[in-house]
Amino acid sequence: MRFRVLSGDCSCWILKSQNPNLQREREREREMSTLKLDSISPTETVEIENGLSLVPRLRLNITVYPSSQVVSKPIDEWKMKQTLIDFLKNSLSDPVTVPEEDLKIRRVRDLKKRKRDDPVASGTIFIRDLGFLRKTSRKGEEVEKKFSDWRRYIVEKMDGIELNLEGVKFKLNVAVPESDDFQGMKKGWEEFYAFGNRGFSRGGKQETDTIILRGVPSRWFAEPRVSSKPSMLVTHTIFSTFGKIRNLNVAEDDDPGKDANEDDGDLVSGLHCKIVVQFEKHKDFCNTFKAFCGRSLQKEGSKLKADYEVAWDKDGFFRNSRNQTQEDSSRARETTTYPRQQQHYSRFSSDEAPRKRFKE
Structure with a gap:
């Protein structure tokens, strides 16, 4: 099996382990974690991968x-x-x-x-x-x-x-804040898909499946001693604890957001990142949103508590990304072939046309 990973304008395929026993073990672990998230209370700490906790x-x-x-x-x-x-x-x-x-x-x-x-x-x-x-x-x-x-x-x-x-x-x-009221947010996406006639599921029932996080520290999702930029592999490992991932996007987030101070003119680029995760199942999305709702992100050994913004995708982020990628690819092909056509037809321009073989 394999899953698709999207980052910016690039897309790639990563192959999962073909070991069936390892896959079954991971499935059981994922099911156990899902059951725990179903019954989690708003005062419990949620421990996830890479030394992170909510x-x-x-x-x-x-x-x-x-x-x-x-x-x-x-x-x-x-x-x-x-x-x-x-x-x-x-x-x-x-x-x-x-x-x-x-x-x-x-x-x-x-x-x-x-x-x-x-x-x-x-x-x-x-x-x-x-x-x-x-x-x-x-x-x-x-x-x-x-x-x-x-x-x-x-x-x-x-x-x-x-x-x-x-x-x-x-x-x-x-x-x-609306994003801290899980029941209110859940009601919002249910009404959105019930009356808006939108959705990305392949079945008959349309349900949201994509969570968006903004303002999380980039270095907490980076490969240690390799880079301070967020890593696709590390981010995938962290969010895989919540369920199977269909699409994943990680990018730097330099937008200060609505909570920024108007005097903060010295914001450093690259400190925070934006993460968009699309799950295979709506239930996994729902449990993930519940876990991130009303919590702060903390790293083991750090006193910092990251107070991120969490939202669900209303605009079809990955659908639009694919369309944009296709448009860019099509435009690139046109740009590549156009000079060849010009060069080909230039041999038959009026200035360099072949001479006639008969007398006028």
Whole structure:
């Protein structure tokens, strides 16, 4: 058996091992991991290949608006952080401790460019200590329900509160990102294929099968001591733990994304990569999406937690890639043959036409 690997404009075939016993063993291991992912709770850590693990956390997007229309100076980021940290620690039924590095605030620097209804700041809160939810619940379904209820409680408690910073009042809007709500995302792709009449499966039922990750560290998917660029082979090994892969694309991702700070003008190219994985089965895609949803990526031996963006493919990434590759190949063939045709017909131009053999 073999699978197709696509990277940019290139495609290649990689042959799998022909050892039937090894294939059966891998199939059993894959089935076991799939069963575990079916019942995984949102507070469990998922260990995958290459020393990587998916660590659970709650992510909240925050937006700060002024209570009055007149704002004379930019918001103080440090004081805003301290106010939110104190609120989480002292105003909830279960106190939550958030380190300062897990609270990111991006303020509007030039208030003169700000429109009347625009926010003065936005940011993200990461709550990583979820151990108290595991202690009070044992079964996976109980933990999942408690996590969902607790997340809703946090949002309701924080959304709409008024903050006072040096006599200036601000209103806080809080929401869970769509990509962190697995049930909401699942409902979205089911409705998309039910009413949009789209899909890439070869059977009668159309289902999504492709996951997109952005903002993951390139060096974590690279070959050690070989290159700092993401490796197709390493990436395939990592994602094969979730199921059979039909197509795979890995590329550098230099787009800072919507969470980037407007002052970050010194972004280094090649630090992050974008990974697109198409699975053979919808179930494997679904389990993979559930594992990556609501978690951060961590490497063994590193303190860094990569907070990536996860999405499902609505636009037929690999279908469009194949079409583009075919168009490029066709254009290349035309470019290659065209000079030959010109050279061939140039021998019969009017200036160098053969002389006539009869007298005029």
